[in-house]
Amino acid sequence: MRPWQTMRFLLQLVRLNLRAAMAYRAGFIAGVGFMALNDMMWIIFWTLFFSRFPALRGWTLDDVVTMWAVVATGFGIATGFFGNCRAEGVRVIVSGRMDYYLSLPRNVVLHYLGGSISVAAFGDILFGVLAYALAVQPAPARWPLFILLALAVAVIMLSFGLLLNSLAFWIGNSEGLGQQILNVMITFSTYPLDLFGVAVKVALFTIIPAGFTGYLPVTVLREFDPWRLGATVAFAAALLALAMRVFYAGLRRYESGSLVATQG
Amino acid sequence: MTAAALTTRACTRRRTLRLRLRKYGAAFRVSLLSQLAYPAELWLRSVFVVVIMFIFSSLWHTTFAELGRATLGGFTLGQMLWYLALTESILLSRPRDALRIDEEVRTGQLAYQLARPYNYVLYRFVTASAERLPRFLITLVIAGAMATAFSGELSVRPASLLAGLPVLALALAIDYCFVLSISLLAFWVEDASPVLFIYDRLLMLLGGMLLPLSLFPGALATVARALPFSTIVYDPASVIVSGDGEAWALLVLRQVVTLAVALMLALLFFRYAVRRLQTNGG
Numbered sequence: 085m086r087p088w089q090t091m092r093f094l095l096q097l098v099r100l101n102l103r104a105a106m107a108y109r110a111g112f113i114a115g116v117g118f119m120a121l122n123d124m125m126w127i128i129f130w131t132l133f134f135s136r137f138p139a140l141r142g143w144t145l146d147d148v149v150t151m152w153a154v155v156a157t158g159f160g161i162a163t164g165f166f167g168n169c170r171a172e173g174v175r176v177i178v179s180g181r182m183d184y185y186l187s188l189p190r191n192v193v194l195h196y197l198g199g200s201i202s203v204a205a206f207g208d209i210l211f212g213v214l215a216y217a218l219a220v221q222p223a224p225a226r227w228p229l230f231i232l233l234a235l236a237v238a239v240i241m242l243s244f245g246l247l248l249n250s251l252a253f254w255i256g257n258s259e260g261l262g263q264q265i266l267n268v269m270i271t272f273s274t275y276p277l278d279l280f281g282v283a284v285k286v287a288l289f290t291i292i293p294a295g296f297t298g299y300l301p302v303t304v305l306r307e308f309d310p311w312r313l314g315a316t317v318a319f320a321a322a323l324l325a326l327a328m329r330v331f332y333a334g335l336r337r338y339e340s341g342s343l344v345a346t347q348g
Numbered sequence: 349m350t351a352a353a354l355t356t357r358a359c360t361r362r363r364t365l366r367l368r369l370r371k372y373g374a375a376f377r378v379s380l381l382s383q384l385a386y387p388a389e390l391w392l393r394s395v396f397v398v399v400i401m402f403i404f405s406s407l408w409h410t411t412f413a414e415l416g417r418a419t420l421g422g423f424t425l426g427q428m429l430w431y432l433a434l435t436e437s438i439l440l441s442r443p444r445d446a447l448r449i450d451e452e453v454r455t456g457q458l459a460y461q462l463a464r465p466y467n468y469v470l471y472r473f474v475t476a477s478a479e480r481l482p483r484f485l486i487t488l489v490i491a492g493a494m495a496t497a498f499s500g501e502l503s504v505r506p507a508s509l510l511a512g513l514p515v516l517a518l519a520l521a522i523d524y525c526f527v528l529s530i531s532l533l534a535f536w537v538e539d540a541s542p543v544l545f546i547y548d549r550l551l552m553l554l555g556g557m558l559l560p561l562s563l564f565p566g567a568l569a570t571v572a573r574a575l576p577f578s579t580i581v582y583d584p585a586s587v588i589v590s591g592d593g594e595a596w597a598l599l600v601l602r603q604v605v606t607l608a609v610a611l612m613l614a615l616l617f618f619r620y621a622v623r624r625l626q627t628n629g630g
Contacts (some may be wrong), residue, residue: 125549129558136420136563137411152382264395271399279406 090191094198098165101201112203119207120214123156126274127215128288132348141278145304149219154230154301155273157212158237162245164205166197169245171263177252180261183340193331197246226305233301233313239320240297242271243327250327253334265292275299294321371466373476379478390482394490397436401491404432405498421562426495426503427589428560433491434512434585435557438519441484441546442527449531450540459625469618473524480520505591512588515596518603519584522576523551525610532614536623550575556582579606606617 105112129150134145163170176182176196185195216222216230248262272294277285288295300316303309383390386496390506412425425429448470452458461470496502530547531605533540552558555577 101511111539114539118545119540122545122549127554128553131570132559132564135565137415140414141410260389260392264392267396268399271396271403275403275407279410280405 090194093190094194097195097198098201100160100166101167101198105201105203115203116207116210120205120211121207123152123208123211123215126152127219141277143276143278144319147286147306149215150305151276151302152274153216154237154305155212155270155298156208156215157230157234158297160205160208160210161234161238162205162213162241163202164209165201166242167200167202167205168197169242169249170202171245171248171259171266173197173245173249174252174257174259174262177249177338178257181342182335182338186335186338187273192335193246193328197242217282223303228306229308229313233304233316236316236320237297237301237324239324240293241269243320243323244293246327246331247323250334252329252336253337268292269294269297293323296320349487362408362602372470375466375471376474379475379561380481383479383482390486392485393483395614397440397487397490400436401429401433401494401498403496404431408432422586423560423562423589424499424503426501428562429495429499430492430504431585431589433488433495434516434588435555435581436491437484437488438516438523438581438584439551439555439557441480441487442523443476443479443483444591445472446527446531446544446626447500447541449528450534450544453532453534453621454539462622462625465542469528469614471519476524477520484520504589505603508588508591511591511593511596512584514601515584515587515603517520518607519580521608522603523580525607525614526576528614529610529617532617532621551581552577555580556585562586562588576606576610579603 130145130148130152134140134148147148165174168176176185176199182196185192185199188195212234222230226273245262245266248258248265251258251262269292272288272292275298277288277295277299280288285295288299296316296319298311304312304316400545408420408425408428412420412428420428449458452461458468463470464471492504524547526547527544530544531540533543554572554575556564556572561572561578561582564572572582579599579602583602587596587599
């Protein structure tokens, strides 16, 4: 497929998934609202925390809100539009439902990732954008940078999820394990990296790349640094390439379940 | 009525009560065994506990070190970490029973449950408690070990932990009653899980799971202490950590009153909910 065809296919996929989710309008609004409320609760926690202890190893409330905003927006984009990068995406592989994606003349990995969406993830996006706009109140020139970094975070989250789901090609049902590792990644992404020792910091830039999704974007938004921005974007691109390579390598091991099912 | 007849009636009552208790005892045992049948799942669930304890330990370690204070909000570093271990154990151990009840109501499965020879509310309480017990213990052991390792001292006296068992049991019972009431809302609304979600968040924030209420600003602390959420999270954890006997007695009294109100609310909801039950077909 040519790039423009791929993009058109992606847009159609998103449109169809959104229409399906919007069929239950009240459920959609509730899902979005409650996730935004959930994220908001953490901001209230940090507001209370910083009202008692004004600074934490140089981190202020604005920094933590910025971190939450970037991570939530990025995670929302990744799981909102590419729902199968969540741990639930493993079920498609282990139940033999990859047949559907393999039998169509479309980009397999893109079709698989976009095969489902997470309604609650749109609450993350809503929260992220509103929190950054209302609580941090950045200069207008900061917005393109925020969007770029949120997109880079989305690519990292998506790629990391794809890598974890690809484990299922080798070890079978890895949903529980993947869910736990993804939770670790998301949790570490939302706390100041300066709280941890050197060994943990190294781990957070390698095994669990939460340093690239939480820490680096905040430092770039706090004070623009082209090297750190470049490192974040480059890491996102490299991780995506690796995840796709691993996914296709795993796909060679995939065995059809000869499952007959209808795909919504 | 003769003395012999009275004695026979008393014996029959005692036997009926024993049989009833045995029924719930069996339900507890079956639920507990089915939990223990999947130990890997129990331990895998603890990964999150380890991560959150590690992060919060680092957070409080840094905060204490930066401020150079021995206590914050009345807690030493070790007590703060044990407080966290206890609150995490209370909240993270709750089984997904509420979602099951919610689903039973929506699918009509509840009609079959009600036809069985047991009290539905009591049966649910017993099975949920059996499911919660191993989760609670495992979480507490892991979180407590991490709190001790991070602070370098055992900041809770074993006697306080032992004395804390009744307040913890009461806290879990109050929590169950609130969760049951919320689950039964499924009779009126299509899906009760959003209300449960809000309740959870209120417990985390106003209950004091994330931050002890003693660190809240004045007015908010007063409001949060007056709400029933504190009897589930903040009060039991802080009483166990401080080992304050007077506060313990007051808390037990407050918890008993809260439990009575929560139970009445749950039974009232159940009574009205069952009246709305409609069954169609077989």
